Amino acid sequence: MSEELAARGQTTAAQVRKDLSHFGSFGKRGLGYRVRELRASLQRIIGVDRPWRVALVGAGRIGLALFEYPAFRARGYECVAIVDSDPEKIGTVWGNLTIRGPEEFETIVASLDVELIILAVPGPAAQELAARAVDAGVKGILNFAPIRLNVPPRVPVEDVNLIMELEALSFAITQAQRDA
Amino acid sequence: MSEELAARGQTTAAQVRKDLSHFGSFGKRGLGYRVRELRASLQRIIGVDRPWRVALVGAGRIGLALFEYPAFRARGYECVAIVDSDPEKIGTVWGNLTIRGPEEFETIVASLDVELIILAVPGPAAQELAARAVDAGVKGILNFAPIRLNVPPRVPVEDVNLIMELEALSFAITQAQRDA
Numbered sequence: 001m002s003e004e005l006a007a008r009g010q011t012t013a014a015q016v017r018k019d020l021s022h023f024g025s026f027g028k029r030g031l032g033y034r035v036r037e038l039r040a041s042l043q044r045i046i047g048v049d050r051p052w053r054v055a056l057v058g059a060g061r062i063g064l065a066l067f068e069y070p071a072f073r074a075r076g077y078e079c080v081a082i083v084d085s086d087p088e089k090i091g092t093v094w095g096n097l098t099i100r101g102p103e104e105f106e107t108i109v110a111s112l113d114v115e116l117i118i119l120a121v122p123g124p125a126a127q128e129l130a131a132r133a134v135d136a137g138v139k140g141i142l143n144f145a146p147i148r149l150n151v152p153p154r155v156p157v158e159d160v161n162l163i164m165e166l167e168a169l170s171f172a173i174t175q176a177q178r179d180a
Numbered sequence: 181m182s183e184e185l186a187a188r189g190q191t192t193a194a195q196v197r198k199d200l201s202h203f204g205s206f207g208k209r210g211l212g213y214r215v216r217e218l219r220a221s222l223q224r225i226i227g228v229d230r231p232w233r234v235a236l237v238g239a240g241r242i243g244l245a246l247f248e249y250p251a252f253r254a255r256g257y258e259c260v261a262i263v264d265s266d267p268e269k270i271g272t273v274w275g276n277l278t279i280r281g282p283e284e285f286e287t288i289v290a291s292l293d294v295e296l297i298i299l300a301v302p303g304p305a306a307q308e309l310a311a312r313a314v315d316a317g318v319k320g321i322l323n324f325a326p327i328r329l330n331v332p333p334r335v336p337v338e339d340v341n342l343i344m345e346l347e348a349l350s351f352a353i354t355q356a357q358r359d360a
Binding site: 008010045046047048052061062064065066068069071072075077115116139140141142146148154155156157158160162163165166167168169170171172173174176177180 | 188190225226227228232241242244245246248249251252255257295296319320321322326328334335336337338340342343345346347348349350351352353354356357360
């Protein structure tokens with residue numbers, strides 16, 4: 001079992017056992033893990049043993065691609081609201097949701113129990129919206145805006161910066177060619 | 181100057197100076213860095229002092245969002261081809277590019293000097309296309325498919341896994357609430 005997990009994660013069985021041991025005692029030496037129990041424990045630890053209520057902030061191209069990404073809902077991330085500042089978009093319908101204006105943001109977060117936001121707005125608008133989300137009670141932010149958000153440490157932020165990913169790739173290629 | 185870079189990167193001036201020293205000798209102690217020279221050196225080191233020729237593989241929603249993302253071109257990543265396997269998409273035009281079928285992939289890479297691919301196809305199709313890209317001479321892959329690609333170590337891969345980002349956020353929130 002740890003061998004199988006190791007192969008999938010491109011690591012070693014010993015590392016898998018060590019990593020798992022950080023979170024408690026799983027399985028029996030020589031007997032392996034009970035897959036169902038291990039999976040349930042890991043899901044609880046990661047926090048994916050329950051659904052998460054998400055608001056999409058920014059109904060641009062990236063927002064739309066994310067909104068329509070079937071894996072999000074399949075994994076328990078349910079988009080319960082969409083907010084955008086563009087008057088042409090406010091009031092239009094995506095799926096079963098009506099896009100709402102930013103002045104409604106706090107009401108939406110409170111009334112719909114939004115826990116996470118996906119922030120897919122241009123850089124200049126991102127900080128203010130992040131701060132408002134935090135004040136309204138949002139617990140975490142998936143940030144696509146190309147800026148570093150300034151929020152309290154109790155609110156985790158995951159940044160997805162596509163330009164930085166491409167630049168990391170350029171760097172890796174440049175290094176690989178230098179070493180060759 | 182190192183103070184300024186440190187503030188922007190949320191690190192310390194000493195760390196900035198240490199990080200830069202890995203790549204060579206920049207600036208003069210007490211006098212700081214010459215901004216223009218430093219920038220040019222860093223751009224050369226990272227490999228962003230020149231344009232990169234990119235093919236988009238997968239003309240779905242994420243592909244479209246990426247294709248229309250103005251920052252890519254602004255930073256020197258020029259999309260020179262789009263490939264998709266959907267017969268309804270092949271032949272249609274995005275911007276100034278006609279979407280082409282996967283049977284043309286090798287010809288496209290060779291004739292257009294494609295260096296990078298953005299792989300935005302479903303998991304099951306990704307490995308075969310990645311292997312073909314590598315054989316055709318592609319030097320690096322930005323991978324949006326939710327699988328770990330098996331390619332030679334000389335070909336760097338950057339993975340963008342949006343589900344994993346959300347799950348990392350769920351984990352961070354769950355931990356933060358446990359500690360509170």
